[in-house]
Amino acid sequence: MSATKITIEEFLEAAKEFVKKSEKICDGWTLKLDKIDLCKTYIKKESFIQCQDNDTTNVYKIEYVIFYNLSYGVPSFSFNIWNSSGMLIALEDIRKMSFIQISQKDFYSVVTQQEHPIFQRPYFIVHPCHTETLLATFRNTSKNIIVTFLGLITPLIRLKLPLEFGL
Amino acid sequence: MSASATPGKCIYIVQYSPFTSFVHPSFWHTLTEMKLDVDKLEGTTKQIWGKFSNRDDMGAVFEVDGTSFNKEPEDDQLYTNVKGTLMNKNTMEEFKSIEKATFLSVVGKEIWATIQDKKIWITKPSSLLHFIIISFADLKKFNYYYWFGFPSPMQPTVYMKDKSLSITAIFSAKQIAELAQIYKALDREQKCFFAVTKENNMICVKTLSSILDINEGPLNNIDLSSMYFVFNDPSNVDNPGWPLRMYLAVLTDHCPSLLEADIKVIGLRSNATGNIESSRYFLVTAAMEDVKNKPCTVSDFWVGWEKNGKGSFGPRVAKMSASLDPVILADTASDLNIKLMKWRLVPDINVDVMKSTKCLLLGAGTLGCHVARDLLAWGFRHITFIDNGKVSYSNPTRQVLYNFQDCLSGGRDKAEAAADSLKNILPTAVSKGITAHIPMPGHPIGELLKEETISNIKIITEAIADHDVIFLLLDTREARWLPTLIAAHYGKIVINAALGFDSYLVMRHGIGDFDPDETTSVSTAWIAGGNLGCYFCNDVTAPGNSMKDRTLDQQCTVTRPGVAAIAGALAVEILVGLLQHPLRVNAPAVYNVNGDTEDVPPEFQGILGPIPHSIRGFLHSYQTVTPTCAKFKQCIACSEVVLNKYRQENIEFLLEVFNSGNYLEEVTGLHELHLAAEMTDILTFSDEDEE
Numbered sequence: 001m002s003a004t005k006i007t008i009e010e011f012l013e014a015a016k017e018f019v020k021k022s023e024k025i026c027d028g029w030t031l032k033l034d035k036i037d038l039c040k041t042y043i044k045k046e047s048f049i050q051c052q053d054n055d056t057t058n059v060y061k062i063e064y065v066i067f068y069n070l071s072y073g074v075p076s077f078s079f080n081i082w083n084s085s086g087m088l089i090a091l092e093d094i095r096k097m098s099f100i101q102i103s104q105k106d107f108y109s110v111v112t113q114q115e116h117p118i119f120q121r122p123y124f125i126v127h128p129c130h131t132e133t134l135l136a137t138f139r140n141t142s143k144n145i146i147v148t149f150l151g152l153i154t155p156l157i158r159l160k161l162p163l164e165f166g167l
Numbered sequence: 168m169s170a171s172a173t174p175g176k177c178i179y180i181v182q183y184s185p186f187t188s189f190v191h192p193s194f195w196h197t198l199t200e201m202k203l204d205v206d207k208l209e210g211t212t213k214q215i216w217g218k219f220s221n222r223d224d225m226g227a228v229f230e231v232d233g234t235s236f237n238k239e240p241e242d243d244q245l246y247t248n249v250k251g252t253l254m255n256k257n258t259m260e261e262f263k264s265i266e267k268a269t270f271l272s273v274v275g276k277e278i279w280a281t282i283q284d285k286k287i288w289i290t291k292p293s294s295l296l297h298f299i300i301i302s303f304a305d306l307k308k309f310n311y312y313y314w315f316g317f318p319s320p321m322q323p324t325v326y327m328k329d330k331s332l333s334i335t336a337i338f339s340a341k342q343i344a345e346l347a348q349i350y351k352a353l354d355r356e357q358k359c360f361f362a363v364t365k366e367n368n369m370i371c372v373k374t375l376s377s378i379l380d381i382n383e384g385p386l387n388n389i390d391l392s393s394m395y396f397v398f399n400d401p402s403n404v405d406n407p408g409w410p411l412r413m414y415l416a417v418l419t420d421h422c423p424s425l426l427e428a429d430i431k432v433i434g435l436r437s438n439a440t441g442n443i444e445s446s447r448y449f450l451v452t453a454a455m456e457d458v459k460n461k462p463c464t465v466s467d468f469w470v471g472w473e474k475n476g477k478g479s480f481g482p483r484v485a486k487m488s489a490s491l492d493p494v495i496l497a498d499t500a501s502d503l504n505i506k507l508m509k510w511r512l513v514p515d516i517n518v519d520v521m522k523s524t525k526c527l528l529l530g531a532g533t534l535g536c537h538v539a540r541d542l543l544a545w546g547f548r549h550i551t552f553i554d555n556g557k558v559s560y561s562n563p564t565r566q567v568l569y570n571f572q573d574c575l576s577g578g579r580d581k582a583e584a585a586a587d588s589l590k591n592i593l594p595t596a597v598s599k600g601i602t603a604h605i606p607m608p609g610h611p612i613g614e615l616l617k618e619e620t621i622s623n624i625k626i627i628t629e630a631i632a633d634h635d636v637i638f639l640l641l642d643t644r645e646a647r648w649l650p651t652l653i654a655a656h657y658g659k660i661v662i663n664a665a666l667g668f669d670s671y672l673v674m675r676h677g678i679g680d681f682d683p684d685e686t687t688s689v690s691t692a693w694i695a696g697g698n699l700g701c702y703f704c705n706d707v708t709a710p711g712n713s714m715k716d717r718t719l720d721q722q723c724t725v726t727r728p729g730v731a732a733i734a735g736a737l738a739v740e741i742l743v744g745l746l747q748h749p750l751r752v753n754a755p756a757v758y759n760v761n762g763d764t765e766d767v768p769p770e771f772q773g774i775l776g777p778i779p780h781s782i783r784g785f786l787h788s789y790q791t792v793t794p795t796c797a798k799f800k801q802c803i804a805c806s807e808v809v810l811n812k813y814r815q816e817n818i819e820f821l822l823e824v825f826n827s828g829n830y831l832e833e834v835t836g837l838h839e840l841h842l843a844a845e846m847t848d849i850l851t852f853s854d855e856d857e858e
Contacts, residue, residue, distance in 0.1 A: 026245070026439045048225045059228065061189065085311075085485035086192040108510035115500050121490065122499055127511075 005073030005132060006145055008038050015043050015066070018146045018165070025164045040118050042067040043146075049081075049158075051097050059084060064159060066146060067118055074131040075149045078116060078123040079157070094124065110156060126153060181325040181451060183409045184402035186219065186229040186298075188315040188473055188483075193233030195304075195311050195487050201236065202255065202304055215253045217298050218246040219401045223436045223445040227401035227408050229298065229315070247359055247399050251298040262303035262312055267472060267480070274299055275318040275469030288417055290376045292360035295413050301482075309488040314472065314481070319412040321468035323419055323426065323453040331405050334433060334446040338370070345370040346397075347443045350435060360414050362394045363433075384422050391425060400434030400447065407434045407449055409471075419453045420465045427454050498595040505546040515774050518546065520746050525549035527630055529605065529650050530640035531585040532556070533726075534664050536568040537735025538638055539589060539598075545743050549597045550589060552582040553630060555604040565728055601630060606821070607645035609828035620825070621818060624649070632657050636742060639663040639702070640735075645828075649821070651676065651701055651804040652813055660745065660752055663702045664738040666726045671734035674781030675741055676701040676805065677798055678752050693771065694797050696753040699780050704799035727786055737782055740775075748773035756780035756795040803831040 015031055022029035028047060034040035044065045050057050062081045069076040081089040081097075089097075091113050109127070116123035134152055135145065142148040147165045154161050215235045219228065222245065229249075234241045240248035252274070256262040278297050282288045288295045302313040334343060346363060349372045353361065362373040378389045385391050396418065402408035411432065419425045432449040458468055475481045488495050502518070509516045526542055528535045531554035539550055557578035563569045568588040573579045582600030589598040603623045606612065612620045627650065631637055637654045639647045639661060647663065654661045654676070661676035677699030748754040750773075757767050757777055767777045779793035800806055812820050812834055823830050832838040 026441070028245075028439075048228065059187070059189070059225070061191070082192055084187065084189045085483055086190040086195055087485055087487060088192065088490045090489075108514075112507060112510050113503055114507070115503065121496065122503070 006075070006135065007073070008068055008070070010145060011068045011075060012038065012041060014145045014147075015041065017144055019043055021144075021165055025162055027160075027162055027165075039068055039070050042118055060089065065116075065118075065123070066149070069117075069128050072128040072132060074128050074135060075146060076128050076131075077126040077149070077153050077157075080123050088122075091124065126156070179327045179330070181327050181411075181449070182406050183412050184227050184404055184406040186227050186315070186317050186401065186409050186473065189228045189230045190313075190485060191230065191232030192487070192490055194231045194235060195309075195485060195491060197233045197236050198253075198255070198302075198304060198311070199306060199309075199491065202306065206255070209257065211253075211255055213253045213255070215251050215300070216240040217249045217251050218243070219249065220246050221399045221401055221408075221436050223403045223438055226403055229317070229401075231300070247293070247296075248355075249296045249298055250294070251300065253300045253302065256301065256303045259303055259305070259312070262301065262482075265301055267314075270301075271299075271316055271318055271469045271471060272467075274316070275320065276466050278318055279320070279466040282417070286379075286381050286421075288375070289379050289381060289421075291356050292375050293356040293358070295360060295417060296410055309486070309491045311485040311487060312482050313485065314475075314483065316473065317409055317471040318469050319409065319471050320416040320465045321470050322455050322458065322463060322465055323416065324456045325412075325415055325451050325453045327449060327451050329450065331407070331434075331447040331449045333444075334448055335444060337448050339368075342368070342370050343444060343446075346433075346435075347437070347441060350397075350437075350443065351441060359399045359410065360397070362396050364393050364395065379421060384424065391422060392428065395431045395433050397433045397435055400436050402434065402447075403436065403445070405447070407432070407447065411449075415451070415453050416465050419455075425453065427452055494594045497593060501543075501593060502546060504544075513774060516747060521546040521743070522548050524636060524746060525634040526551070526636045526638060526742075527634035528552050528638045528640055529646075530554055530638075530642065531566075531568070531581040531600070532562075532640065532642060533565045533728075533731035534640035534666065534735050534738075535638075536566045536585065537732050538640060538664070538738055539585065540567060540592075541736050541739035543589060543593055543596060545739060548595060549634075550586075551599045551601065551630060551634065552585045553601045553603055553605070553627065554581040554585070555602055556581045558584050565731065601626060603627060605641065605646045605649055606825050607643065608648050608824045608831060609645060611826045612822060617822075620822075624818065624821060628653055631659060634659065636660045636662065638738060639665075640738075647702055648804055648824075651703060652809065654678075655701065655805040656810055656813060660742065661701070662738045662742050664734045665702075666730050666734060668725055669727045669730060669786035671730050671737075671784050671786075672781060673734050673737040673741060673784075674702065675699065675745065675778070677780075681798065693755040693757045694780065694795055695755045696750065698798050699756055700796040700798045701802060701805040703804040704802045705796050730784075730786055733784060733786075737784075741778060741782075744773055744775045744778040747775050748778060754778050758795050801835040801837055803835050803837065806835060808835055 019029050019031040027045070029043050029045045031043050032041065042065050044063060046061055046063045049060050049062050051060060060081050060083055062079055065078045066075050067078065081094060083089065095107050111124050111126055113122050114125045115121065116125070131149070131152070135149060138148045144165070147161075150159070150161050153159065213236070215231065216237065217229055217231045217235060218240070219230065256265075282294055297318060299316040299318065300313055301316075302311060304311050338346065342365070349363065349370060350358065353372070357374050361375060362378060364371050364373060373394065378385055378391070378394065380386050396414065398408075398410050398414050400408045401410070411434065415430070418430070430451050430453065432451055434447045434449065435443055436445045436447070437443045438445065455462070457463070472480050475483045489499070490496070505518050505521070509518055524547060526547055526549060528538055528550065531552040535552060535554065539552070542550055558569045558573040558581055559578050560574045563571060563574065568585045573584045580600065580602045582602050584600070586598035586600035589596040603626045605627060606620050606623060631650060631653045637650055637659050639650055641647055644665075651661065655678065658678050660678065662673070663676065664673045665671065677697055681697040682695060745752065745754060754773060755771050756779055757771060771777050780795040782791055782793050784791040798805065801808070803809060809831070829838070
């Protein structure tokens with residue numbers, strides 16, 4: 001394993017610390033620890049988002065899940081969005097939503113729908129191929145690898161990351 | 168709030184901000200499991216849990232999820248849990264036939280009786296809130312019809328002299344902080360409804376049991392007019408949230424002295440960190456009014472059905488097949504493989520063309536099975552097999568669509584077994600099996616079989632006309648003649664694969680715009696798609712009976728097993744390359760492509776690379792070559808002279824050919840060619856596949 005990859009132990013450690021901090025500031029992240037298969041451990045957060053569709057404001061719920069990608073050796077970011085009836089929103093419609101700040105051209109090279117390795121259902125997953133190199137740059141300065149990782153995601157996907165996480 | 172026409176003073180009837188239901192996908196998931204595993208055909212009424220929060224960043228959202236079915240609610244600091252009733256009806260008719268107004272009144276009266284019984288709400292205020300869901304789950308389509316209700320008494324009517332105020336208008340910053348502390352420290356069951364007073368400028372908490380007598384009215388020494396009645400307020404607008412309606416109904420019912428008096432109410436709202444500065448203050452008066460010109464009691468009339476998305480009172484529907492129907496999940500997931508190719512590597516690839524292209528596989532043997540699987544993998548959905556064999560014990564190890572069960576009791580029809588196998592792999596595959604024998608040149612048809620042969624020709628002709636691509640995956644050379652002819656007549660794409668012991672041939676037949684003037688010379692670098700030869704173009708003999716002189720071992724599958732897998736895969740890849748090429752069937756084939764496709768002119772490249780006319784591979788030396796050959800004017804299968812004869816005489820012509828292969832040589836003039844050239848040593852490609 002190259003030195004730039006993150007081990008599952010490092011991921012778990014960072015995840016626990018991250019959720020602890022989140023609890024302190026009520027940011028809503030929770031840890032789902034799988035003691036039998038550690039790689040199925042993930043952290044998640046659900047929050048409401050409001051989107052202007054034509055004339056009406058619609059409320060959606062978005063679920064963010066951060067899990068460990070064993071083959072890439074990095075954290076992976078996935079999400080799903082559903083409406084008030086529980087119906088999942090399709091990729092095409094998500095692309096048009098304002099909370100994603102990716103140009104149309106780049107969208108599919110960054111976000112794709114895939115079968116989620118933990119839930120076995122379609123989720124939108126941010127492709128992990130550049131994560132390793134980017135994380136490696138911050139490796140030595142990063143206090144919490146998940147905070148650093150989210151710092152890479154938030155320019156693309158509107159997700160409030162309170163400043164307290166960085167302290 | 169609407170202003171009523173009271174002269175002098177402006178008085179508003181309080182409009183409560185209603186709850187908006189919000190269902191988590193896991194709610195439908197659990198409901199489905201329970202319906203299938205526990206309730207089955209019973210319509211049931213269950214106790215469930217719902218929740219809302221008084222967070223000020225989102226409106227009055229009322230949520231249910233998978234944990235709603237738990238015996239005890241999830242313990243989440245941010246939420247208030249509410250007990251509810253789910254009535255899942257067994258049929259759409261039962262769901263529709265519920266008299267909504269009466270139903271709500273019946274439920275309301277039951278709720279009223281429960282909370283009045285021993286005045287449980289005074290000691291346990293959280294019991295005041297209740298919700299109902301009536302539903303019908305159509306589990307064939309994964310459609311869920313549902314309607315939320317939040318039953319509350321219609322009376323008393325509540326008025327407000329002025330608009331609501333921010334809590335900062337009545338409490339100091341210090342007092343607000345004290346209230347926040349009190350709220351945080353309160354028992355979960357008391358948090359929904361309680362009261363506070365200002366004593367010496369300090370905020371003091373009063374639970375309902377500390378101010379109300381269990382029988383009626385306030386306890387002694389309690390001055391209700393000094394109380395601020397606090398409730399957990401889900402609303403984030405000027406209007407109070409829905410729970411206040413029930414709170415005022417029980418308070419005024421229990422303490423009639425509160426009727427038509429000023430009541431001070433605080434709607435407690437907080438942000439993520441527990442700050443409650445966005446809370447509102449309401450000064451209200453409640454009065455029992457006549458309904459339909461008659462006096463009434465609190466529990467007589469109930470309101471609270473949720474409006475649907477269209478803004479009217481009616482049920483909603485959640486169409487959940489995309490995330491709950493396993494068949495659709497499998498279909499979507501297999502499509503994702505193709506889409507990922509588009510998103511990641513080949514942005515110009517056309518995903519839909521594979522889905523809409525109908526493939527006919529002639530032969531459901533080793534090649535047919537491999538081709539079908541690769542077609543599925545590439546996202547094709549329409550696959551039809553024609554074969555006249557049955558699955559035998561020797562088949563399953565090589566013919567990857569069959570298993571041991573298919574061989575029992577004499578064996579299933581191959582075409583049908585293969586079609587079923589595809590559906591087991593992907594239920595959304597549109598697969599079909601046709602059991603029919605393909606008549607062959609030089610295999611005479613006796614009178615006995617004439618009728619059946621004609622019927623088979625009809626079936627095969629119709630099948631070819633009905634599909635876009637014809638795969639020739641047969642075990643003899645002569646069986647390929649009839650489909651080659653018919654496919655050429657209809658202008659269908661033909662992909663041909665044939666096997667030897669350790670060699671194979673995969674090729675596409677030339678169709679499309681034929682240019683008879685195009686001459687091939689040594690200097691030609693490529694041949695247009697329409698001018699490419701067919702399987703028979705390079706042979707100067709008509710197919711005879713190739714089984715005639717076979718030894719026993721040649722009539723079985725005598726190929727190295729990998730050959731079929733390789734050839735099957737190449738056959739599908741050639742087809743996909745062709746479908747994705749901007750010129751489609753007219754895509755030219757280039758001579759002498761030696762690994763370095765960069766020399767090929769860009770207009771021939773296609774999205775997946777240049778497409779050869781044929782691929783011949785030799786497993787013995789692990790080599791492949793890609794010969795390109797032009798159409799032969801005297802071809803016994805695809806030349807104009809043969810096609811015209813077929814068009815004119817149809818069955819009669821075919822029967823004549825079946826009776827004697829030499830007839831074709833006469834028609835095409837090959838006979839003369841033979842005499843002229845005296846070619847005696849003709850290499851034919853051996854293509855035995857199976858027994």
